[in-house]
Amino acid sequence: MRIDRRDFIASCFAALNAGTAFAQTWGAQPRKPGRVDFHHHFLPPRHIEKILAQRESGQPPAWSPARSLEEMDKNGIATSISSLVQPGVWFGEIEASRSMARDCNEYGARMVADHPGRFGFFAAIPLPDIEGSFREIEYALGTLKADGIGLMTSFDSKYLGDPAFAPVFDELNRRKAVVFTHPTQPQCCTGLVKGVTVSTIEYATDSTRTIASLLFSGTAERCPDIRFVFSHGGGTVPFLVGRFETLAATSKEVRIPNGTTIPQLRKFYYEIAQANHAGALAALLKLVPVSQVLFGSDYPLRPASEAVAGVSNYEFSDAERRAVERENAVRLLSRLKA
Secondary structure, three states: OOOOHHHHHHHHHHHHHHOOOHHHOOOOOOOOOOEEEEEEEOOOHHHHHHHHHOOOOOOOOOOOHHHHHHHHHHOOEEEEEEEOOOOOOOOOOHHHHHHHHHHHHHHHHHHHHHOOOOEEEEEEOOOOOHHHHHHHHHHHHHHOOOOEEEEEOEEOOEEOOOHHHHHHHHHHHHOOOEEEEEOOOOOOOOOOOOOOOHHHHHHHHHHHHHHHHHHHOOHHHHOOOOEEEEOHHHOOHHHHHHHHHHHHHHOOOOOOHHHOOHHHHOOOEEEOOOOOOHHHHHHHHHHOOHHHEEOOOOEOOOOHHHHHHHHHHOOOOHHHHHHHHHHHHHHHOHHHHO
């Protein structure tokens, strides 16, 4: 698989500049107990080397655990639950992807151990390799004590509700796992609008595609004990829910309980990185209760101050703001209570 170099550079460099003006407002001063960041990337060296080998040039943002901690301390973030950047660990070769998943997951576990209380991590699995994914789920959740599993929105053009992935989701359901989903570059939709990068439109749209896949395939209904967390406020779902409802009520090809997607959508969790401005928050909160909304920054691709400012400036009550910034995360990951 070859990743578009221009899109990678845009998402890793231009995004930082794009958030600068908005990020001038630093929001509330750090409070104790601090925020929990559910969308915070870590960049293991071997993973970045592999990504860069897929393109002609370009470098990702400078990152290290120390840089993350500095950013967290500036913005009142007590703990960050870290995950890999797109495209994850699947590069088209089974053994190489298994090895990459193991290397990245052990890196994440070491980072957690080296900085007690400051980090958690979502483990990568080498989908679409089912056998390798089972092995890594067992190792990551059983031995490394990962906080959950981190998935991309699609793997080899298959979205998460694809029947090929059903055994993996059944296992995650058995384990009552938290599953964090991050968008990646869709193979269908690159270069559609001249001068507009894939990340500008398609990343949020890809989150919507995989949510639709999970709903209309029956995966979400079949796996009620998975705690799904979707990036960027669920992408464009709040704007398309009316169309989802029409399909659920009228389609003869898909079966949705009671002909409505809304109860399931209200069970999912949504972190608000890059969906922290007033319009996005208002749309999301018309669809789901505050209890399902999590703080997220997308650091180092965006400054954490952007998310802090968005949540601080929105018309939340004090109790609602505490829920978004920390309490919902503690309810989802009980180890954070300590």
